[in-house]
Amino acid sequence: MRRTFINHLTELAKENKNIFLLVGDVGYNVVEKFENHFPDRFLNVGVAEQNMTSIAAGLASEGYHVFTYSIANFPTFRCAEQIRNDVDYHNLPVTVVSVGGGVGYGSLGYSHHAIQDYGLIRMMPNFKIASPGDLNEVIGVLNYLTSNPQPSYLRLGINNENKYTVNKKNIVPGKWYPLPSNKGREDVVLSTGTSLKWVMNNIERFKNKDIFTLPLWGIGEKKKQRAISRKFSSIITVEDHLYDCGFGSWLKESLNISGTNRSIQSLALPIEATNMVSSEENILKKMKIYN
Amino acid sequence: MSDKVIKKLANKIRLDLLKMIFNSKSSHIGSSLSIVDLLVVLYGKKIIKFNPNKPNLSDRDIFILSKGHAAAALYAVLANVGYFSKKKLLEYGSNNSNFMAHVSHKVPGVEFSTGSLGHGLPIACGLAVAKKRKKLPNYIYVINSDGEMAEGSNWEAILFASHHKLDNLILIIDYNKLQSFGSVENTLGIEPMKDKFLSFGWNVYEVDGHNYNSIEQALFNCKASKGKPKCIIANTLKGKGISFMENKVEWHYKNPNKSEFDLAVKELTL
Missing domain, CATH: 3.40.50.920 (Rossmann fold)
Structure with a gap:
């Protein structure tokens, strides 16, 4: 899923000059594609998720649609207040991306199990939760989010490279x-x-x-x-x-x-x-x- | 703007915020008085590039009051430089008002809401990166409190700003040496603060935070130096301008009673 995400984000960023990708020192051998295409719209902020989220708010207030990229609970719980106060309250176009939603990192233990993240994010009044079930839905939700920049959470699984659903060019919020x-x-x-x-x-x-x-x-x-x-x-x-x-x-x-x-x-x-x-x-x- | 005029403006602002805090029975008068002289130099002497008639102008500098509990001082300054009518200040802290007692972005001229400490500087890093990537010449100014420097998110941002050479970022620390429960020294010592910033790769200037010329000179020096983010350590007095509140920790939370209010008004209108 993460490779599909990066590939499609890179394609979208060719047209959409506002897309900016921040990574919290994860994504080795995945995110480089975006970085190589758009070095002026990419930053590895280091292992500092609070800072990453507030930086995203600052960039977003200057017109960028910022994607913060990390794994498990790091881009959500570690910086919950930055998501709440800086992104959601100001209603800024920041998409928080977590790879390994659920228990994809099962053997790494509790610190890496993202099994409370819906609970946190669904309390944010302005946030959309994008939780694709397969590769087609990764494309569909990304199309929606980049066409409708707003506070949002993109939860990506690992070990899920399947296509169960049909292609959907644009996904509608709330629709089954x-x-x-x-x-x-x-x-x-x-x-x-x-x-x-x-x-x-x-x-x-x-x-x-x-x-x-x-x-x-x-x-x-x-x-x-x-x-x-x-x-x-x-x-x-x-x-x-x-x-x-x-x-x-x-x-x-x-x-x-x-x-x-x-x-x-x-x-x-x-x-x-x-x-x-x-x-x-x-x-x-x-x-x-x-x- | 001459020193005489700027001092008069500072007194007006102190009087405004005193009335706001007295009427709303709210806290943080000491913290608000502490930063008035810094704000009047930034706004009164137009160090910050702003236009109250075009608050969203893309070619503007950006100011963030990270110590959002000193909102009364910022609101009073914004009213006095023309962002909105001074009558609006009467709404401060009242029901259903946008003028909440911690800084609100719903107030004209305020860029970001704050209140929880340790947010302003990291946001400013994002703004500074954006200005650089877009090749805009604007500066980002942030005022932090000294107690706020205990927040870890600040140190993430301090590392980041130096690594990325954010020389369009100017942090001012309101170093009044008192936080809510007592002195900074006894709570979580920050010294040697200057050395900490120098070792993190920042340029540092120390000033008397109530001396207009010193503050202005330091800000000019900040703008003149390139390649590093800048920090001004402003030595201030909590409660500055009202004698019985100066350097008294209780005025972090305490609200003046009527006789204290009258006495403070008398001092500020002498």
């Missing part, structure tokens, strides 16, 4: 996208982010259900969810994130706010996952159903 294999069923699975890979690897569990993705969401998209969800009898949300304050919780809040008391099940990680050191596949086996 069906997989091509869907058959118009009323029982559906709604996945966000790289947990789509887990859904596809465990497709026998969902054999009588259609699969949808929701690659772009946030506080601003809550109101749209009632009309969309009304079409379906049952919904199972899937995420590689803790259940608490995650994607499924977001959808449930959205529907309750809108006055619908629809029952939704969520497949998400339990608190016990915070003590696991294992492969992504093994940790995701611990996902539980939350009613």
Whole structure:
């Protein structure tokens, strides 16, 4: 996913002269493509995520659309206040990019497990969360974000080089996208982010259900969810994130706010996952159903 | 602008901020009084390139008050140099006002909201990089408090500014040597501050932060030197200008009562 991200960002930056990439000393052998093409719109700020995020706010206030690039929780939790005060409050076009959303860095342990990041970012009033499920959605959300510069979080998985969805030139915030294999069923699975890979690897569990993705969401998209969800009898949300304050919780809040008391099940990680050191596949086996 | 005129402006601003803080029953009068003379040189002597009639002019310098708790001083200065009517200052700290008691970017002339310490200098680094990449000749000015220098994010920015030779960045440290609970020395000592900045690769100037000529000269020196970011260590007095508040830690939070207010007004209007 990260290579697709850099390749497409580099292509977009050829036309869009405002795109600026900051990296927090990660991305070796990946980000060089952008740096080589646009040395005047690239900086490695060093291992200093607080500074990186505030620098991004400063650059953005001068007209740049800045991407801050790091891994796991480093570009989010380490600099949460800079995201809140400097980026979100000033409503500046900064896209925080994290590689390794979920438990892609499973064996590296808790410090590298980004399983609370939705909870943090979805509290930011101006932020959009872009969580692509496959390579096509990486392209689609990037097209949207660069056409609509605003505070945003791009959560990229590792070990996910698949294409499950169809090409979407532009992704619409809050919209659910069906997989091509869907058959118009009323029982559906709604996945966000790289947990789509887990859904596809465990497709026998969902054999009588259609699969949808929701690659772009946030506080601003809550109101749209009632009309969309009304079409379906049952919904199972899937995420590689803790259940608490995650994607499924977001959808449930959205529907309750809108006055619908629809029952939704969520497949998400339990608190016990915070003590696991294992492969992504093994940790995701611990996902539980939350009613 | 002569020293006599600038002193008169400083007194007006001290009187304005006293009224704002007294009326709103808010804090940080000592911190606000501490930076008035720095602000009147920057704005009153037009060291900063600004135009209140065109606040978003691309060819402008940018000022960030990182010690956002001294908002009253900045608002009073911005009103006095023409960004908005002085009547607006009466809204300070009141319900539903944009004039919140920590610096707000919703107030004309304010570039960035602050309040949580350690944000202004890193943002300024981004602005300084942007001005350089766009080949714009503008300067970025930041005022930090001395207690604020305990924030680690400042030191990330200090390293960064030096590494990238951000000579369009001028940091002024309001070194009144008192923070909210007591002295900087007893809380988390910062000395030798000048040596720290020199070793991080900055040019450093030390001045009396209430001497207009010294402040102005240091700012000229900052602009004249190339290749490094610049720091002015401004030795100031917390509560400067109101005798019974000077160098008293309690005036970080304390709000003047009516008799203290009257006494302060009398001192400032002598």
